[in-house]
Amino acid sequence: MSPVLTRSLSITLKAECLEQAVDLQAACLTQSRSSLLLADSHSASLTETLVGAPTDLALQLAATPEGGYGYYSPYIGVVRDLARIFGAFQSTQFQYIPALARASDARLSLLLNAAPSFAKPKSVMVAALPAIETPEPPPLRTVGPARALCRAEDGVLLPVEGAPLIYATRYAHAMAVRVTRPDGSSVDLPVAADAERGGFVLGGAGGDAAAFGTGFDATLHGTWGFTPFDGPRFRLQSPRANSWRATEAATLVAGRDNSLTIEGGAAACVEDVALARPSGATEPLKWTTLADGRITATIPKAQLAPGKVSVIVRQTGIAAPDTIALTALTEVGRIDGFTLHAGDVQGLLTGTRLDTVASLTVDGAVFTPGEVVRTAKTDERAMTVATPNTVQGWTAGQDRTGRVTLRDGRVLPVAVRIAPPRPVVTLIDKTVTPTATPAALPITLAQGTAIPIDARLTFSLRGEGPTRFSGREQVEIATLDGRASTIVTAANGYAVQGAQVAIVTLDPGKALGASAFGPVRYRVLQDGVASDWAPLVSLVRLPTLTGVTCDKGAPQCVLSGESLYLLAAVAGDAQFTGATILPDGFTAGSVTIPRPGDTLFLRLRDDDGLTATAKPVVVDR
Numbered sequence: 001m002s003p004v005l006t007r008s009l010s011i012t013l014k015a016e017c018l019e020q021a022v023d024l025q026a027a028c029l030t031q032s033r034s035s036l037l038l039a040d041s042h043s044a045s046l047t048e049t050l051v052g053a054p055t056d057l058a059l060q061l062a063a064t065p066e067g068g069y070g071y072y073s074p075y076i077g078v079v080r081d082l083a084r085i086f087g088a089f090q091s092t093q094f095q096y097i098p099a100l101a102r103a104s105d106a107r108l109s110l111l112l113n114a115a116p117s118f119a120k121p122k123s124v125m126v127a128a129l130p131a132i133e134t135p136e137p138p139p140l141r142t143v144g145p146a147r148a149l150c151r152a153e154d155g156v157l158l159p160v161e162g163a164p165l166i167y168a169t170r171y172a173h174a175m176a177v178r179v180t181r182p183d184g185s186s187v188d189l190p191v192a193a194d195a196e197r198g199g200f201v202l203g204g205a206g207g208d209a210a211a212f213g214t215g216f217d218a219t220l221h222g223t224w225g226f227t228p229f230d231g232p233r234f235r236l237q238s239p240r241a242n243s244w245r246a247t248e249a250a251t252l253v254a255g256r257d258n259s260l261t262i263e264g265g266a267a268a269c270v271e272d273v274a275l276a277r278p279s280g281a282t283e284p285l286k287w288t289t290l291a292d293g294r295i296t297a298t299i300p301k302a303q304l305a306p307g308k309v310s311v312i313v314r315q316t317g318i319a320a321p322d323t324i325a326l327t328a329l330t331e332v333g334r335i336d337g338f339t340l341h342a343g344d345v346q347g348l349l350t351g352t353r354l355d356t357v358a359s360l361t362v363d364g365a366v367f368t369p370g371e372v373v374r375t376a377k378t379d380e381r382a383m384t385v386a387t388p389n390t391v392q393g394w395t396a397g398q399d400r401t402g403r404v405t406l407r408d409g410r411v412l413p414v415a416v417r418i419a420p421p422r423p424v425v426t427l428i429d430k431t432v433t434p435t436a437t438p439a440a441l442p443i444t445l446a447q448g449t450a451i452p453i454d455a456r457l458t459f460s461l462r463g464e465g466p467t468r469f470s471g472r473e474q475v476e477i478a479t480l481d482g483r484a485s486t487i488v489t490a491a492n493g494y495a496v497q498g499a500q501v502a503i504v505t506l507d508p509g510k511a512l513g514a515s516a517f518g519p520v521r522y523r524v525l526q527d528g529v530a531s532d533w534a535p536l537v538s539l540v541r542l543p544t545l546t547g548v549t550c551d552k553g554a555p556q557c558v559l560s561g562e563s564l565y566l567l568a569a570v571a572g573d574a575q576f577t578g579a580t581i582l583p584d585g586f587t588a589g590s591v592t593i594p595r596p597g598d599t600l601f602l603r604l605r606d607d608d609g610l611t612a613t614a615k616p617v618v619v620d621r
Helices: 002-009 015-019 022-029 046-050 053-062 073-090 508-512
Strands: 094-096 099-104 107-112 122-124 156-161 172-180 186-194 199-202 215-224 227-237 258-263 270-276 282-284 286-289 295-299 307-315 322-329 335-341 346-351 357-362 365-374 379-385 399-406 411-419 425-433 443-445 450-452 456-463 474-479 485-488 494-496 501-506 518-526 534-540 544-550 556-562 567-571 590-594 600-604 611-614 618-620
Touching: 015 022, 156 215, 156 227, 172 199, 258 307, 270 286, 270 295, 346 365, 425 534, 443 450, 474 501, 474 508, 485 501, 485 508, 501 508, 567 590
Parallel strands: 094 122, 335 411, 450 534, 544 618
Antiparallel strands: 099 107, 156 199, 172 186, 172 215, 186 199, 215 227, 258 295, 270 282, 270 307, 286 295, 307 322, 335 346, 346 379, 357 365, 357 399, 365 379, 399 411, 425 456, 443 611, 456 501, 474 485, 474 518, 494 501, 518 534, 544 556, 556 590, 567 600, 600 611
């Protein structure tokens, strides 16, 4: 109560006194009783007028040539005598006693905080009487003018400051607040000053909300002495049940911090906001009131899981809280854009969390999603149009806007770019030139798409339709899993036979690395636009076989060589009867195998569906 009283009565409070023991607080607070005098903040103290000013004036006059017994010495003597009379108030013969004036009807009583003395120094008590002049209205002002007040219970406080005489005197009387009804008429509601609460108290519990509305302005007015005056304006609100709702743009997303804005109710009457889970457990939320009367609540990501949730709003004077039902959605990734090359039926959607995409619609054309390819920072997802004729008229350079529909029903906008047509190429022919190793047994691969990684590959491409080769193109070659890739240009193996035929030559082992294996694909890059990927060959790594040694008449032999871990199995016939299976991580330089005939059959780890053969040189010991 002490801080409120100091503001209401305009007195000085030593806050450090409240930190002392309870028995010492009263003595500390009343050490300087003169500072506890009630003073009207918009008028000067009478004591300050009587004491000091006449003496100072006389001394200043005496310092002038005219006043120093000069030109007007007869008159100065009179002034000096007057100064002595007023200066007597400051002598040790008189002592001022702080007094608090208490007015009651036509009587004015003084409340003293010390006993008066009739001996020297004599006590002097000065009482200020109402001035016979035009009254000056009290400078009342609101405390926190931007804050609305809740009229939900009896005795709502209208906080004011600036005029402590409204509590000590009856100068301010017939006080009321004037409220304008929705129909334009006004009504006065009486108020009473209360120093302990720090303002005027309005009676009633707000049951007249139907007559005044949920929120209404109330202007304080009354009479100061005999003159009417108007005071500050207040914004009052009355609570209503089931009035709070989420804004249209409100969305809760699990996995991140959310800011939820609700509207429709009396923000001044809200006691607390909480999050209710389906299990019934509630957790309080931090919330603030916005300038427009809405409320923003912060929901930490740790408190939110996908699914149904409710926000509970409790209001003063309303027994049942308002319940706002919401759905926490799965976190949405980023949708960067959609690119479709003119003439294609399949485009590429880029962003993050693209696994949540259900479909894409662009000007009536519906695209269905394919597989998601994740990279380091973004995802890519192929989107294929269901009806190709809907995109036949789209030309390069057009900018369109599409809508991505997520699995939970949300719809997000996406920028659509129609890129230039892709180059279209087909594989004409390819030639493989093996690398000869004189000290090793030659290994022959069965006819198919597989080639040794240490062989030289030459293949030719044909440009289809409007695609023409200029020699500035690039050919990208990469493994299917993307572990290794290379770019072939005119500087390292790309050449053109004519406008529609190009030749590419490369050493896969050098270009892709000695550890590259498996299916390899290619595409042509022309003016920054890439053709579709197309299969090229399958790379396999081959061991180095140096010979087969057998004991005479023995059913088994020993195969010697290097990098034998590249073999999955070795047999003496094509059916791999009694084949030797090499375990994972095999590191030896020789292995026992069935006695071969004129052909040794090999199964490679890089392509277990491929059978390779070698012509062994059997040495009998």
